[in-house]
Each structure stands twice: as structure tokens, then as C-alpha cells.
Amino acid sequence: MNSSQIVILPITIPLAGAFIILLLRAWKKWQGRIALIFIFSSLVSSIWLLYRVWRSGGAVVYQLGGWIAPVGITLVADYLAAFTVLMSQLVLFFGVIYAIGAKDKNIEYPTFFPLFLTLGVGLTGAFLSGDVFNLFVFAELLVISGTILTSISDDRYGVEAAYKYFYISLLASAFLLLAIGSLYISYGSLNMADLAMRIQANPSKPLLPFAIALLTATFMVKSAVFPFHFWQPDFHSAAPTAVSAMLSSIVVKLGVYGFLRMTTLLFVNQSDELKLLLIGLGIIGVIFGGLSAIGTHNAKRMLAYSTLAQIGFILIGIGWGTALSIVAALVFIFNHSLIKAAMLMLAGSVASRTNVKSAAFEIVTGVGRYMPFAGALFFIGSLALAGIPPTNGFINKYLIFESGININAFLAVLLLALGGMLTLIYTMRAFQKIWWHPYPNGEQVKATGDRLIAPTLLILLVIGLGLWAQPLIQISQITSIWLQDPINYIEAVLGSSIAQGFGGN
């Protein structure tokens, strides 16, 4: 086996799993367990991939079919891609565990687990793809799987939320296709490394600003940044819990990943305005997301708005663009995925105890009396979301504030601190309503709900990464150094002889 073929494993293992599980539709009990085996082996392969990337000191590149870049399709696992792939596989693994223990009706659908795995395929493929068009294809796979999973939700409004999201998302893919067309007509290449080189060599093509604007819009829709966020709370709160935990934690990171690639590889010299835009929208997102989360009447919806705020923090880290702020953004990306997945799973398991399966506050008030363990987990998760010490949330908030103070962006840091305090208000309010208020007499709380294994393990990871954050920070630091100079990526993909013609910064 060609040693660089490892790059394709995190894509092919879940894809093979999806087909095999589809054949097992008569044995519903086994579907989930086999999905777990597949997602676990793909998690192992992505850990191995990150190790291989680390050993090779840069990137493992696989040219599909032996067609050397820039002609063929290239899969590039550099530090950033391997890091995000590991994050998404980890959260998907816990998502499958949660789905197996969930009481939802939609888990019974024979296509639930295959679609769950293709969601992972789309996300992993988009992260690993070294080609803009390939990224589009995988992103579409991701969107279609996520939308279908939402439209079969137990929630009455699942179909409407899915329609709304899919409509917006088709528009976003239209933007992406237009951007791809404009880049191709201007530079005659779609390989990201080759494109970066050609854009550097000739940045005055008339369609370039157009392409940058369209790509920005696409990634803003993908990660629900402020003006394009309106689909997100509906979509994330109507999805089945196991799915909404994925959508709100790892799927929104695709847009963030796109912004990182845009500012550090494709448009390094053209991204000053983009960075300014990201800082502005990030601050608006933090304040607006926090205030909207305070104003909601539904625990899942509150967490969906909270994602808006947390993505704001990450965008500011990318927008500042210093080595330290990129480290902060990367640590934030990883930690937020774990925290948000755990919180949504807890909110979902509280909702699963009620008869109507809604996380609206008037329905779940007092339900927590019957599940004190979930309350402890939710409390730790709230601390992590707000960034209070023994948890990993503290590490990433601290890094963001430190990187802001280092470049004297005091006003932004002040606004971020205010936004961070809003987090504490809304999570504690939800905690109070669900766990402190007495349960109103009348309907009975169900004796069993969704199993708490997955959120328990996630919260253990949250505490673990808070107490021993060194490995995560180290890998983020290496990634940040790697991202500082686009020549690293270009050399890894195209070979050093071609990359010598690159002007550098």
C-alpha cells in the first residue's frame, strides 16, 4: 500500500459503512452498532493520519489515480486539515453513540445511520480536498445528508426548517459555483495550491474581487455568520438531537475552515478587507448571538444562537491573523465542538423525557428534578461555554483575550468580554429553569429518556482538556506556524521545484 493512501481512509471508511448499513435495513438493531464500528475505525485512521502528518513535518498528499497535481484531484492532509478531520470524526463518534441510545422515532428509519455516515464523509472530504471543485462536491454531500436527516425529524417543523435551509444552501452553492467559474476563467486552475501561486503571480485579474466576495458569502452561509444566520436557529433546533449536535458543532466549522484557507492560502495578499470584515462580523455575532440566546424560549434554540456567538469569537481570531490568534481560533474550533455537542445532547435528553419531546422552557421546566446527573453535566458544560477555569472553554477564551491584548485591540476585547458574560446569563437561566424550578403537577415525566453515555464522555473530555491542555495547544501552535507561510502548503502539493517560482511574502 502506498503510504500516502492513508489520506483517503477517513473518507472511504464511513462511505463503505453507509452502503453496508443500507443493506442491513432488515436488522435495525445492528445498523447502529455497525455504524459505531465504522466511525470508530475512521476515528482511529484520522488519529493515525494526524500522527503521520506530524511525523512528516507538514503534509501528507495523495494524488488520486496517480494524476500529479495540478492536473488530477489532490487530497491534502496538512496540519489544519488533519486537525479538523480528527475533531469532526471524534464528535461524529459520540454522535453515533448518542443516536444508538436515543428514543427518537427517526432513528428507526433504515436510512438514518447511512445518512449520518455520509454527513461525516462530506465533512471529512471537504476538509481534505485540495481542489476547490472537489470541496463543492463534498460540501453538497454534507448539506444534502444534513437536510434529509432534519426533514425526517420527530419535530413537527422539521420539514419546513429543512426546506428553508436547503433553499438558502442551494443559493450558497450557486455562489460557490460562480466563484469557481470566475477563478477558473481567470487563472485556469482549480487546485488550491496552484491557484494560490497563480493569484500571487497576477493579482490584477478583473474577476478576482468578485470571486473573493462570492467565496466569502458562501462560507458565511455555511457557518451562519451574522447577516446570513437566519436559517440556523430553526434548522439546528428542529433537527433530531443526535444530528443537531453535529450540525451546531462540527458542520458550521466548514465555513470557518474556508475562511482560514482563504486568509492563509488562497488570497494572502488580498485578504486585508476580508480580515477586517471578519473582525466586525465576529463582534456583531458575539453580541447579537448572546442577546438572541437570552431572548429565546427553547433550550435547543438557545444553544443554536449560542453557536452564532461562539463562531464570532473564532472569526475574530482568524481576522486578527497573528500567530497567537490563529492558535486561539484553532483551540476554540476544537473545544467549542466538544462543548456544544455535549450541551445539545443534554438539552435533547431532557426533552426526550417529556411527552411532546420539545425543549421549550415551558415544557421542560422542572424536568431536571428527575435527572440530577444530567444537571451536573449541564452545569459543567455551561461553565465551559462561558469559559470558567477547570474546563477547556477557559483555555480558548484566555488565548483569544491574550492575542487581542497583544495587538492592543482593547475595544474588541472589551466587547468580547461583555459577550462572554452574556453566555453565563443564558446558560445559567436555562440551568435554573430546568433543574431548580419545581415540576408542575399534571403530566408525568417519562421514566427513561435518551442515554447519557455520549454527553458524559464529552464532558469528561471537556474537563480533561481543561486540566491538560498542553497537547492541544501544541498541535495548534504547530498548525499556526505552518499556516503563516502559504509556501509550505504549495511546496507540499506541487513539489519544491515548481514552488520556487513563487514570490513569497
Add this chain to the structure above:
Amino acid sequence: MELLTAIAIGILFAIGIFQMLRRNAIRSAIGLIILSNAINLFLLSTGDFQGIQPAYVDTAVELRSDALPQALVLTAIVISMGGIAFVLSTLIVISSRYKTSDLDEIDGLKN
């Protein structure tokens, strides 16, 4: 020919966007179909402006059109077809639930 293609694609874009902004859900779905066709034509035109040269089929011909956009368009057509099929099928579910296709009356998510 170049100008004609450009104008045709522009008109398709205009019609698609206008239809998408309509209140009727079915009209807006049709707008989406027109828009995705306009984008596919735009993608195709990045490879060959004339529309008469074939791709790499005949090596004797000096002028060949770029084959890559044609491959891209093929992929994009398949994806947009799948997407539009899904949009229309969810539209059937929604409009039968609300007994209308007026987007202002489909307001379940507002509460």
C-alpha cells in the same frame, strides 16, 4: 456569439432571481431551477466561448475546447438535479400540510 451567450446567461440570471423572490413557493422553486441553469451555462462558457469546438475527441483539429468545464458542468448538473428534486418533494409535504403555496401563510416556524 460571445456576446449572445453573455446576454442569454444574463437574462436567465435576471429571470431566475426575479422568480426566486416571488411569494409563491412553486414559482420560487422554478426560479431556483432557472438560476442553477444560468450558473451551469456560465460554468460551461468558462471553457469555450464559441460553443462549436469539441473537446479532446479529434486530435487532428487544431482548435479544441477545454474539457474540464464540461466535466465540471456535468457534476454540477447532477448535483443541482438532486437538490431540486429534494426541494420539490419537501414542497409537496409542506404545501399539503398548509393547503397553500403562499410563503406568507407557511408560518409554522415563526412561533
